Amino acid sequence: MAASSLLRSSFISSPFQPQLQQPTSKIHPTHFTPIKATTSSPSSDQSSSATAASPPQSIKHRRPTNENIRDEARRNSSSHNFSAKYVPFNADSNSKEFYSLDEIVYRSRSGGLLDVQHDMDALKKFDGEYWRALFDSRVGKTTWPYGSGVWSKKEWVLPEIDGDDIVSAFEGNSNLFWAERYGKQFLGMNDLWVKHCGISHTGSFKDLGMTVLVSQVNRLRKMNRPVVGVGCASTGDTSAALSAYCASAGIPSIVFLPANRISMAQLVQPIANGAFVLSIDTDFDGCMQLIREVTAELPIYLANSLNSLRLEGQKTAAIEILQQFDWEVPDWVIVPGGNLGNIYAFYKGFHMCKELGLVDRMPRLVCAQAANANPLYLYYKSGWKEFKPVKANTTFASAIQIGDPVSIDRAVFALRNSNGIVEEATEEELMDAMAQADSTGMFICPHTGVALSALIKLRNSGVIGPTDRTVVVSTAHGLKFTQSKVDYHSKEIKDMACRFANPPVQVKADFGSVMDVLKKYLLSKDSKC
Numbered sequence: 001m002a003a004s005s006l007l008r009s010s011f012i013s014s015p016f017q018p019q020l021q022q023p024t025s026k027i028h029p030t031h032f033t034p035i036k037a038t039t040s041s042p043s044s045d046q047s048s049s050a051t052a053a054s055p056p057q058s059i060k061h062r063r064p065t066n067e068n069i070r071d072e073a074r075r076n077s078s079s080h081n082f083s084a085k086y087v088p089f090n091a092d093s094n095s096k097e098f099y100s101l102d103e104i105v106y107r108s109r110s111g112g113l114l115d116v117q118h119d120m121d122a123l124k125k126f127d128g129e130y131w132r133a134l135f136d137s138r139v140g141k142t143t144w145p146y147g148s149g150v151w152s153k154k155e156w157v158l159p160e161i162d163g164d165d166i167v168s169a170f171e172g173n174s175n176l177f178w179a180e181r182y183g184k185q186f187l188g189m190n191d192l193w194v195k196h197c198g199i200s201h202t203g204s205f206k207d208l209g210m211t212v213l214v215s216q217v218n219r220l221r222k223m224n225r226p227v228v229g230v231g232c233a234s235t236g237d238t239s240a241a242l243s244a245y246c247a248s249a250g251i252p253s254i255v256f257l258p259a260n261r262i263s264m265a266q267l268v269q270p271i272a273n274g275a276f277v278l279s280i281d282t283d284f285d286g287c288m289q290l291i292r293e294v295t296a297e298l299p300i301y302l303a304n305s306l307n308s309l310r311l312e313g314q315k316t317a318a319i320e321i322l323q324q325f326d327w328e329v330p331d332w333v334i335v336p337g338g339n340l341g342n343i344y345a346f347y348k349g350f351h352m353c354k355e356l357g358l359v360d361r362m363p364r365l366v367c368a369q370a371a372n373a374n375p376l377y378l379y380y381k382s383g384w385k386e387f388k389p390v391k392a393n394t395t396f397a398s399a400i401q402i403g404d405p406v407s408i409d410r411a412v413f414a415l416r417n418s419n420g421i422v423e424e425a426t427e428e429e430l431m432d433a434m435a436q437a438d439s440t441g442m443f444i445c446p447h448t449g450v451a452l453s454a455l456i457k458l459r460n461s462g463v464i465g466p467t468d469r470t471v472v473v474s475t476a477h478g479l480k481f482t483q484s485k486v487d488y489h490s491k492e493i494k495d496m497a498c499r500f501a502n503p504p505v506q507v508k509a510d511f512g513s514v515m516d517v518l519k520k521y522l523l524s525k526d527s528k529c
């Protein structure tokens, strides 16, 4: 059997054809009290489990056995003065238009985008050191809801939501991976990092925004607001996150998917989570148009990033990067872009940290697009003169096959205000970059391949220097996109050399044949030493 068919033979054909502790004053960290372990008295159960050898002072008592982590959070909750509201995005300073987050509204009066605006004066009552210490104290715990990387920044996300209404899978806190070998071998870089946002509950960064959106929906439903279900158009990741968080809260979810344009792993996620899945014979932009029309008519809450609530969660990935570098600012952050909400979310997270004194500057942002779906890149190249939506062509980076991004204005704002750059990657570039990264121990998605291709170009042109601290944002788990890897390593992609393919070797089941093959392999490795 040829290597390619060997790879393919293990591929099963699709059965789915068509288808605080709250802060209390401007406080210096010496006044800061990190979250305490619960002081509740231990249950008899817990005391009996303590052994004579346990050093009594080091024992942290568990909460009472009849209490869960939500109850515990309720008991420990305290009040604060933080708040947030919707305002028109990038509004004129004289604008008086605003909406409560408890209203169901996605667009400003003039039809523009909205933004969640926090009461910065209230947040500024606390200095940067205070916020850093508070956020640091919450990392990696199971304290509800602060153990989540998103809700550990609750005061900056949805300050007014009750912990009882939060729907969380303790998302965030994703690995910031030091790409030591990839950086050294392929780019001559020593400070290259990959923020693995795809190592997450549903396998993409969408979890960060969806926990916020679904939590707010949960609150609205408890307030008897007319929300019967939550819906989105999707290239596969938003739908996976939406259906998982809705399933967890018992809220109906409805997803519009472009038929035959998303990976099997992504398709099966909402199906498994019980969403109402519509496979529609159009592309993502067509699905987006339909969901916007439908949510204007039916009591279905819109979950795409047009809804600015999502970006409040996504921005925490930026804050987390700073935190993981012990509040040192990287030089560059590279983000693959499709509907373009995420690049703005990163901007917003970094900007808030600067404005509130946690850091003293912003990184430069790079947005990377697939050349087959590159409306932002073309706009950038025109000197931001004229934006034209494009018809997005098929790309292995299927989750960013988007020609008319809803957040185009947000992306331009983010890039212009961070001295940003837009790059693009051909199919061959992104697939080669993915294969090379995988060969150094990662297992990235094609969208991360797009971001790495942008990095390669900017390194080759000398824009990014060898010692620049650079973060590439990996947006989804590679396991969602195994078909693209199978195609590449089978060398079965039309007009692509697949230079870094590593197909399996077919060998007879006898000792001599196996030895021959292995000797040849070891010799080839030896000669490279």
Ligand SMILES: Cc1ncc(COP(=O)(O)O)c(C=O)c1O
Pocket (backbone or CB within 6 Å): 204, 235, 237, 238, 305, 336, 337, 338, 339, 340, 341, 342, 343, 399, 400, 445, 447, 475, 476
């Ligand atoms: C895996 C993946 N990467 C990148 C993106 C791009 O994010 P955005 O649409 O916010 O630009 C998306 C979705 O669009 C995605 O699913």
Ligand SMILES: N[C@@H](CCOP(=O)(O)O)C(=O)O
Pocket (backbone or CB within 6 Å): 232, 233, 234, 235, 236, 237, 238, 239, 303, 304, 305, 306, 338, 339, 341, 399, 400
């Ligand atoms: N890649 C996205 C496309 C929709 O983006 P959104 O952030 O506006 O929901 C997806 O996975 O659906």
